[in-house]
Amino acid sequence: MRTGSTRPDGRRAFLRFLAASPILAGLDLPRGWLDLQARQSDLITAAKDALDVFDFEPVARKSLLPAHVGSLETGTDDDGTVRANREGFTRYGLRVRRLVDIRTIDTSVRLLGARWDTPIFLCPIASHRAFHEDGEIAVARGAKAGRHLFMLATPATTSIEEVHAARGEPGWFQLYPRDDWNQTRQMIKRAEAAGCPALVFTIDLLGGSNRLTGTRARRRDTESCVSCHPKGFNDNSRKPMIADLKPAPPAPGIGQATWEFVDRLKDATPMKLALKGIVTREDAEIAVSRGVDVVFVSNHGGRAENSLRSTVECLPEVAAGVAGRVPVLVDSGFRRGTDIFKALALGATGVGVGRPYLWGLAAFGQEGVEAVLAILRRELQMVMRQAGTAAVGAISKAHVVDRRAR
Numbered sequence: 001m002r003t004g005s006t007r008p009d010g011r012r013a014f015l016r017f018l019a020a021s022p023i024l025a026g027l028d029l030p031r032g033w034l035d036l037q038a039r040q041s042d043l044i045t046a047a048k049d050a051l052d053v054f055d056f057e058p059v060a061r062k063s064l065l066p067a068h069v070g071s072l073e074t075g076t077d078d079d080g081t082v083r084a085n086r087e088g089f090t091r092y093g094l095r096v097r098r099l100v101d102i103r104t105i106d107t108s109v110r111l112l113g114a115r116w117d118t119p120i121f122l123c124p125i126a127s128h129r130a131f132h133e134d135g136e137i138a139v140a141r142g143a144k145a146g147r148h149l150f151m152l153a154t155p156a157t158t159s160i161e162e163v164h165a166a167r168g169e170p171g172w173f174q175l176y177p178r179d180d181w182n183q184t185r186q187m188i189k190r191a192e193a194a195g196c197p198a199l200v201f202t203i204d205l206l207g208g209s210n211r212l213t214g215t216r217a218r219r220r221d222t223e224s225c226v227s228c229h230p231k232g233f234n235d236n237s238r239k240p241m242i243a244d245l246k247p248a249p250p251a252p253g254i255g256q257a258t259w260e261f262v263d264r265l266k267d268a269t270p271m272k273l274a275l276k277g278i279v280t281r282e283d284a285e286i287a288v289s290r291g292v293d294v295v296f297v298s299n300h301g302g303r304a305e306n307s308l309r310s311t312v313e314c315l316p317e318v319a320a321g322v323a324g325r326v327p328v329l330v331d332s333g334f335r336r337g338t339d340i341f342k343a344l345a346l347g348a349t350g351v352g353v354g355r356p357y358l359w360g361l362a363a364f365g366q367e368g369v370e371a372v373l374a375i376l377r378r379e380l381q382m383v384m385r386q387a388g389t390a391a392v393g394a395i396s397k398a399h400v401v402d403r404r405a406r
Contacts, residue, residue, distance in 0.1 A: 047364040047371035052379075053335055053356040056372060060131070060362035068130050070217020072358060075302035076210045081309070082302030085333025088310020092342045092400045097388030105381050106391040111327055111350055112198060112272050112293065117147045119344060119392055120376055123301075123331050123352040124174035124200065126155035129238070131362040139361060140166040142369030146377065149350070151200055154187065159240040160194045170195035174202055174276070177261070181251040187241055188269050196271055200296065204277025204304035206257055211303060262290050274329070277304065279314040284321030295322050297330040301354050312343055319347025337379025344392060345400040 043062065044055050061069050075082035109119045122143050129135030136158035143150040150171040152163055164170050173191035177184040191199065236242040265273055274294035275287050284295050297311050297318050298304075311332040319328050330343050331352030340351045353376065360368030389395045 047367045056359035056363045060359040067218045067221035070214045074211040074214030077306040085310045088312045100388030102385040119350045121149035123354040124151040124153035129157035137166045138366035172198040174200040182248040198272040200274045202276045281317040281321035284318045315346045341383045344395045
């Protein structure tokens with residue numbers, strides 16, 4: 001943004017004109033294009049200036065290579081499930097209560113025996129150094145500032161030991177198993193030795209994904225990215241959990257992972273096991289019957305199957321299948337305190353965010369991560385006051401209404 005220039009004001013006026021003009025009706029513009037252009041016309045220059053987490057997105061876009069923007073934004077096919085994740089929140093309205101003592105708000109939750117100051121956690125995402133040079137270290141320190149649970153991805157660009165040192169305590173480890181069981185076991189044992197209390201087995205990508213937006217962005221990007229991918233796009237040399245795997249006698253034979261593989265994971269480690277990617281009641285019931293410790297509702301932020309089902313709409317049936325026997329986590333599309341409140345009301349124990357903290361990271365490093373998390377916490381506290389729920393445990397189904405059922 002140019003200091004002292006009148007161009008941003010002129011551009012905003014022009015965008016307002018376009019919004020009210022029938023001209024747009026005949027143009028095939030991407031959904032949300034006009035809103036994004038309006039935000040780009042008035043970019044924040046400091047993390048403290050953000051009013052909501054969306055203020056970080058255009059700054060991140062401006063800071064990143066086109067291929068990295070595409071990698072961050074992509075869903076599958078036409079990105080329909082990415083949009084559905086946001087639209088799903090409009091299905092539920094809030095039933096707020098009045099004249100409740102809300103002078104003190106307690107957002108703490110307990111998860112696998114540990115107390116957390118907030119139900120908001122950071123989802124596992126690959127390759128943070130593609131978005132900022134400090135990568136996972138900045139994110140871990142940002143999580144530490146607000147004592148948020150942080151989950152580290154298998155394709156992280158920083159070692160699990162360094163991340164835990166920056167975080168000040170172990171986080172959870174997200175697992176993409178290798179075809180060779182010996183290599184998978186190496187990763188599990190390394191996470192175990194690093195003190196991880198839980199293993200998060202991601203199961204929503206076992207069928208693959210068709211990420212067209214990301215692929216198109218890579219094709220259009222003429223910038224050199226050898227610092228991220230010195231040996232090509234699928235290079236894992238900067239991903240310690242994969243690059244550090246030691247040669248060992250191969251132990252193939254696991255093939256396509258099935259419920260029997262869940263049993264194998266349970267037998268391989270004393271860490272608690274979470275299944276990430278459950279979206280139906282049937283699978284939730286099977287997971288609990290197999291001894292899974294946490295059921296994680298996720299469609300990978302719309303990057304897995306193009307089901308057009310938002311996770312917040314999947315959450316009630318999953319919670320019903322779990323029936324209170326284990327914690328239920330959820331992610332995909334969460335951007336506001338009201339989103340988080342609705343998930344807690346529908347049965348979630350914790351709510352994960354992904355893209356928003358990467359927007360903050362790309363825009364302003366650790367400070368941006370901290371600001372994103374602080375905004376979400378502040379918004380959650382506000383809606384809790386508005387709803388008359390002084391503690392997370394007081395939030396229940398009675399505080400939401402299915403607007404389609406009316």
